[in-house]
Amino acid sequence: MLYFLINPNAGNGKGKRVWHGIKHAVDKRDEAYIDLWTRFQGHSEELLREIEFQKGDRVIVIGGDGTVHEVLNALAEKTVPVGIIPAGSGNDFARGLKIPSETGEALHKSLEGNVVSIDAGFLGDRLFITAAGAGFDGEVAKITNRSWYKKWFNKINAGHLSYLVSVIRVLIGYKPTSVTLKVDGQSFTYNRVWLIATANMPFYGGGIMICPDATETDGKLDVCVIHGVNKLKAITVLPKALKGSHVGSKGVTVHKGEKIGVTSNRPMTIQCDGEMTGSTPAQIRLQRKAVMVIK
Numbered sequence: 424m425l426y427f428l429i430n431p432n433a434g435n436g437k438g439k440r441v442w443h444g445i446k447h448a449v450d451k452r453d454e455a456y457i458d459l460w461t462r463f464q465g466h467s468e469e470l471l472r473e474i475e476f477q478k479g480d481r482v483i484v485i486g487g488d489g490t491v492h493e494v495l496n497a498l499a500e501k502t503v504p505v506g507i508i509p510a511g512s513g514n515d516f517a518r519g520l521k522i523p524s525e526t527g528e529a530l531h532k533s534l535e536g537n538v539v540s541i542d543a544g545f546l547g548d549r550l551f552i553t554a555a556g557a558g559f560d561g562e563v564a565k566i567t568n569r570s571w572y573k574k575w576f577n578k579i580n581a582g583h584l585s586y587l588v589s590v591i592r593v594l595i596g597y598k599p600t601s602v603t604l605k606v607d608g609q610s611f612t613y614n615r616v617w618l619i620a621t622a623n624m625p626f627y628g629g630g631i632m633i634c635p636d637a638t639e640t641d642g643k644l645d646v647c648v649i650h651g652v653n654k655l656k657a658i659t660v661l662p663k664a665l666k667g668s669h670v671g672s673k674g675v676t677v678h679k680g681e682k683i684g685v686t687s688n689r690p691m692t693i694q695c696d697g698e699m700t701g702s703t704p705a706q707i708r709l710q711r712k713a714v715m716v717i718k
């Protein structure tokens with residue numbers, strides 16, 4: 424069975440529009456399908472956990488990173504391949520997998536693409552697929568998801584600008600803190616830490632290439648620490664991250680590992696796949712080949 428999991432409100436209504444745009448093509452195919460519609464946060468997980476999947480079943484998500492995050496959490500223990508038709512405002516998961524942003528092409532890819540197993544990160548028992556970040560990016564995720572302007576920017580198809588506005592807002596009041604980072608048992612202490620991003624895939628925050636070398640099949644998490652710089656310098660580092668050219672700059676250190684521990688002097692807000700998920704201290708680990716995706 425083919426399951427379409429649709430978040431109608433992803434991308435401020437784009438999810439619904441995308442489904443209506445492809446329904447005719449889906450109906451014309453021979454394969455039976457069921458369309459599942461999410462109604463609230465967490466609903467994807469409820470819907471999918473009720474299904475007894477059979478061999479050969481697939482789930483195609485129409486939504487953004489938040490919906491993908493929920494779907495993969497529900498399917499982590501199961502061998503059900505997941506395709507994606509991007510309909511959110513950030514779509515970092517689709518971008519990282521090089522899924523076309525054009526709906527028809529993404530549908531074709533979801534139906535005919537290759538099934539591959541990819542790694543996932545875990546913060547406790549919560550799975551993340553793109554990145555988990557503590558500090559500055561956690562605050563940005565928190566205020567973006569609560570903001571009035573996210574809807575507004577989505578309406579004009581400029582979802583990434585919501586993150587940019589939030590970055591500026593957080594930058595004004597953010598106070599960096601000292602952090603002890605443990606990477607596979609080795610300890611590192613950093614002062615004036617702005618953020619620690621633990622990435623399974625290169626992009627987060629709507630196209631920011633925070634860990635350009637992160638690969639979802641290498642059995643490692645890439646950890647980017649931005650530290651030891653004042654606000655003025657941090658302002659110059661952050662825009663470089665849009666292209667991944669911040670790596671190598673003063674105040675940017677990258678590690679790779681499977682088990683990451685973060686403790687900080689002041690609690691740092693944590694986001695997983697763009698959703699606020701608590702605060703430090705945190706234990707993060709990589710699980711190899713944890714989920715199956717279609718790409």
Ligand SMILES: Nc1ncnc2c1ncn2[C@@H]1O[C@H](COP(=O)(O)OP(=O)(O)OP(=O)(O)O)[C@@H](O)[C@H]1O
Nearest residue numbers: 433434461462464465487488489490511512513514
């Ligand atoms: N019917 C619904 N109404 C409101 N929110 C919903 C609904 N269905 C799911 N959600 C929640 O909407 C949130 C945002 O969804 P999603 O991340 O897919 O879209 P987005 O925020 O526009 O895109 P992105 O995360 O890529 O920026 C998710 O946390 C999801 O649980």
